[in-house]
Amino acid sequence: MDHSELQHLAPPALPFYAEQGGESALFEHAWRQRLPLLIKGPTGCGKTRFVEHMAARLGRPLITVSCHDDLSAADLVGRHLLGISGTVWADGPLARAVRQGAICYLDEVVEARKDTTVVLHPLADDRRVLPIERTGELLAAPPEFMLVISYNPGYQSLLKSLKPSTRQRFVALNLGYPAPAVEEAVLRTEAGASAELAATLVRLGTALRQITDHDLEEVASTRLLVMAARLAVSGVPLATACRAAIVDALTDDADTASALDEVLRALLG
Numbered sequence: 001m002d003h004s005e006l007q008h009l010a011p012p013a014l015p016f017y018a019e020q021g022g023e024s025a026l027f028e029h030a031w032r033q034r035l036p037l038l039i040k041g042p043t044g045c046g047k048t049r050f051v052e053h054m055a056a057r058l059g060r061p062l063i064t065v066s067c068h069d070d071l072s073a074a075d076l077v078g079r080h081l082l083g084i085s086g087t088v089w090a091d092g093p094l095a096r097a098v099r100q101g102a103i104c105y106l107d108e109v110v111e112a113r114k115d116t117t118v119v120l121h122p123l124a125d126d127r128r129v130l131p132i133e134r135t136g137e138l139l140a141a142p143p144e145f146m147l148v149i150s151y152n153p154g155y156q157s158l159l160k161s162l163k164p165s166t167r168q169r170f171v172a173l174n175l176g177y178p179a180p181a182v183e184e185a186v187l188r189t190e191a192g193a194s195a196e197l198a199a200t201l202v203r204l205g206t207a208l209r210q211i212t213d214h215d216l217e218e219v220a221s222t223r224l225l226v227m228a229a230r231l232a233v234s235g236v237p238l239a240t241a242c243r244a245a246i247v248d249a250l251t252d253d254a255d256t257a258s259a260l261d262e263v264l265r266a267l268l269g
Contacts (some may be wrong), residue, residue, distance in 0.1 A: 004149055016054035016189050017046065018182045023173055030171050031103075036147040037125040040169065041175035044221025046186075047150045050175065053106045058152050060144060061102040063093045068113040073218075075118045077132055098123070098130050098132045101144030109149040110162060123147050124169035154218070177222055180206065186222060189231035197238070201225045202268050204242065208260060216256065220246050239268050 017024075021191050027050075030037045039047050048064070055062035065076065078092040097104035109117060118212045128141040149170065151162070178186060180202050185197035208220040224246045231241035 001017060001225045004018065014056045015049060015052045016177055016186075017049055018186050018189075020046075020175060020178055020182060023050065023175065024054065024057070026060065026171075027036055028171055029110040031058060031060075031146045034128065034141075034143060034146075036120075036170045038162075038170035038172045039148065039150040039175060040153050040172065041150070042177065042221065043152055043218050045175050045177050046222060047175055048105070048107060051148055052149075053102045054198060055105075058103075060095075060146070061100055062105060063100075064105045064107060065093050066107045067109050069111055069113060071112040071116055073116045076116065077119060078216070079131065080134065094119070094123075095130060095132065095139060096099070096141045098145055099142050102194050103146045106147075106149045108151055110151040114163060117163070120147065120149075120166065123165070144213030167180075177205075179211070180233070183222055183225070184266060187225060187229045188227045192233050193229040197229060198265070200238070201229055201232075201242075204246075204264065207263050207267060211259065211263070216250060218250060220250065225247055242268065 008160045025044035025261040027037060031054075037051070040193055042049050046171075052062060072253075074092065076092045076094040078090055078095050080087045081090045082088075092100065094104055096102070106112070121132075122131060123141060124147055128145070129138040132139065147259075177183065182196070182230075183205070184198040187194065187201055193201070200237070202225065204222045205222070205225045211219075227249075228238075228241045231245055232238045236244075242264055243261070247264065250260065251257050
């Protein structure tokens with residue numbers, strides 16, 4: 001199995017997900033109406049966890065593909081492989097998801113080549129079919145199948161964006177970082193943080209996200225706050241945990257790191 005692909009053949013236990021505001025209902029309606037879903041949101045805001053939660057909630061297997069610029073159409077659909085008795089056809093993750101009636105999740109889909117994403121078009125409109133040109137097979141998606149894609153709009157550029165012909169086949173859902181009360185609940189649940197620690201880290205994350213005068217590709221995500229909380233809960237001093245999990249994870253630039261450290265000192269003392 002390709003390292004970019006993770007597969008759950010049976011529905012997992014319900015993963016924790018903190019609702020931001022109606023997204024679970026929208027996901028379920030899209031699934032029942034056989035509509036593909038596009039999830040937009042910054043890195044570490046919970047897009048993947050949300051899809052995992054919904055797959056388990058709906059009782060569907062989940063096949064996840066982490067997209068990258070070398071991902072080919074054959075990587076998604078399948079290819080002929082040389083076996084003991086000759087060449088045999090091996091389904092790719094997209095074909096397997098269609099056959100199983102699974103939810104297929106393409107994470108950071110804009111990282112894939114544009115000629116690769118074109119193979120999604122027949123699955124993402126009312127045809128709901130996957131042509132396999134190399135075998136002549138036309139796979140019809142069962143009602144349970146759902147196609148979900150995601151990307152981070154902050155990384156968009158002329159070279160990394162969805163074609164309008166792709167985008168307009170999807171229902172779109174915007175996710176951001178959770179409201180403070182929700183984010184605190186995430187830290188308490190995911191990291192076992194106390195209410196005081198969770199509140200402190202959320203205040204820190206909120207402050208760091210307001211820094212705009214430094215060249216940061218990303219801001220302090222919920223994922224980074226959870227990592228800092230786990231280190232702190234395990235006994236690492238809070239300032240050290242925040243530098244390791246947040247500051248040093250966000251930047252290699254000394255001046256930017258110094259500016260982030262100033263925020264740390266102001267909030268943590």
